[in-house]
Amino acid sequence: MRQMAVSRRGLIGSLGALAGCALMPRLAWASAAAEARFPAVARMVDGYVSSGKLPGMIAALGWGSSEAAMDISRGALAKGGAAAVDMDSLFRIYSMTKPITGMAAMMLVDEGRLRLDQPIADLLPAFAKMQVQAVPDGSISDLRPAKTQITVRHLLTHTAGLGYSIIQKGPIRDAYVKAGLVPGQASRMPLPGMDAPKPLASLAEFADVLATMPLVYEPGTVWSYSVGLDLLGRVIEVASGKPFDAFLAERLFEPCGMTSTWFRVPAAEAGRLTTNYGVLGGLLLPIDPGRSSTYLDAPPYPFGGAGLVSSPRDYDRFLAMLLGFGRIDGREVMSEAAVRLGTSNLLPAGTDLSRSFIKGNGFGAGGSVGLGEDAGTFGWAGAAGTVGFVSYRAAVRAGVYTQYMPSDAYPVHQEFAKAVLADVTGRKAAA
Known part of the structure; x- marks a missing residue:
């Protein structure tokens, strides 16, 4: 087994700062292999959906940069719906656009x-x-x-x-x-x-x-x-x-094989789009139904800070490219130097972090960066309950996808990082 050195703050501290249904959602059970390798993540995903807090959730996880992602999924694209959440479902990733x-x-x-x-x-x-x-x-x-x-x-x-x-x-x-x-x-x-x-x-x-x-x-x-x-x-x-x-499509999405990442979801793909919910008093209120989503319309311009819709499969390919220091499927998308610089701490010297929600961490090219003994973590989260990150020390990439607002209605961001840490350290202990 590969050597994996990872600290608690490196996986949690760098990301944790981001921070009822009448019908039981249909469960889409993940593979036994994924559950065995990531049991804490499986418990977390199952807990949110089986309790009725959310209609669907999926985690996409992978070791190294070349191993295909494993998924742990539960539930449906919308409350009471029949279409199950899977790796090709579409989610509003909001600020995960920033990296x-x-x-x-x-x-x-x-x-x-x-x-x-x-x-x-x-x-x-x-x-x-x-x-x-x-x-x-x-x-x-x-x-x-x-x-x-x-x-x-x-x-x-x-x-x-x-x-x-x-x-x-x-x-x-x-x-x-x-x-x-x-x-x-x-x-x-x-x-x-x-x-x-x-x-x-x-x-x-x-x-x-x-x-x-x-x-x-x-x-x-x-x-x-x-x-x-x-x-x-x-x-x-x-x-x-x-x-x-056009630059993103030509230089990132196409070479990474990200075929389901858009600022505007094509009408033909509306059946894959999740519904986004507002959480109010424990109730889920649909604020952007998938079949009639505002993301089916052309935005006034591409929002580089929070505008993309993507699938767990696609965003995992972006993370795999980063974990591969710019390479995926044997192809160079970015230089290793560009990835190393972008995932390093780029904050100006003496930056005041006292009022920030990244205290104790650095910041790179659009994402949070672990520092010191926690170095090696890079990623960011979205306003509707999504998060994606890589840990170079643990050689792991991880993302979780669901749709609710505001993001702090549930502690999904923090709990997911903790669950990944538990599974990574558990695997290290077993190695």
Whole structure:
């Protein structure tokens, strides 16, 4: 057996910060081999579905970069439905889009078309003279000139000082919503607490409007979850000379064999799309039914921070490529140097993490990074209950997929990391 050194915080600490049904869902039992190798994960998945908390859940897990993923699945695409969840079911992965966008940028860094510490004003001149709020989330008229230019590194690591309507409060949040700077979607229906502004027409317009907004923090000083990865999509467009979604398709999805990852789900594939639920008082309320999902419509532009729908099989192939240091099925998708850099800690020196939810960890190209004795873990989670990560020390890749909002209604992110850790350490002890 391979040697596997992994610590508790490396698998849990790096990801754990992300943090009733009338009918019993039909169970789709996983293979005996998967259950035997990942018993803690099987218990977790079974617990959520058999209890009626969620209609369906699937975990996709694999050792190394070449072994086919094993799946542990329970339940259906929708409450009371007959179609079982499987490796080709489609899930809204929301912020698990961010590591994909991050790795796309790392390709361009590796090719010399971008530099990590390059000011984005080189490509987007409107960001040359930014203003910063004197008090974060305070007045949007009491401003001072930024001392530092926003760089590619800052966009990758949420240290650009940009805002996010799901994070900010007060006038700056209201200004983002009014301007249409809400790069994401959840439902065709208006939902309490979810912003539904008039969308902007393109990534270029998104970038131009964003450049008129004050920054919340001085660039390079504070980790604050932001629209940085969405803006990075526009940087990738300009640097590559291709539309952002076309770049992802040509450079990542096609060579990785990711045939079911889209910003818009084709109508012919609607039967594979799960229903997303809002959890309210223990009840599951459908907020985006699969057959009539907002993801069947073309988005106004590709949201690089939270816009993708993918399948467990597809996202596992992305993770397998990362675990293979850029290679999958004998083919190089990214250079080993680009993967190693992108999965390393890219935070600017002295970054203030005191108000972040990644304390004790680093941050790479769109995902959390374990540090010190916990080095070797990279991944991120999504707003509707999904999470995906790799552990280089344990040589394992893992993802779990279900659909509910808000993500903190259940501790799926933390419990999944703990279950994977239990199974990895259990296998090590048996070796």
